[in-house]
Amino acid sequence: MYDDLDRVKEALNQIRALGFKIAVSEIGDAFCPVFRLSELPLDYVFLDKSAITRLMADDDGERVVGGFISYLKGIGALVF
Numbered sequence: 001m002y003d004d005l006d007r008v009k010e011a012l013n014q015i016r017a018l019g020f021k022i023a024v025s026e027i028g029d030a031f032c033p034v035f036r037l038s039e040l041p042l043d044y045v046f047l048d049k050s051a052i053t054r055l056m057a058d059d060d061g062e063r064v065v066g067g068f069i070s071y072l073k074g075i076g077a078l079v080f
Helices: 005-017 034-039 049-056 061-074
Strands: 023-027 044-047
16 A cells, blocks of 8 residues: 555545545554554544554553554544
């Protein structure tokens, strides 16, 4: 998906123009470069449970997960 990001953004914007919402799942897994998400027009983000579990295992996990969710909300996505 990230090989030609301009083409992906254009396609997603065309889909949104038709009235569809854009959702991405498995956020936080090894195959999703999280900080590239800010370049995409997203409406919904579904976090990967195993990634959140791994982050919460750290002593500072709550703060890290909270920051991660704040970042996703900051790019305009509803987070699930």
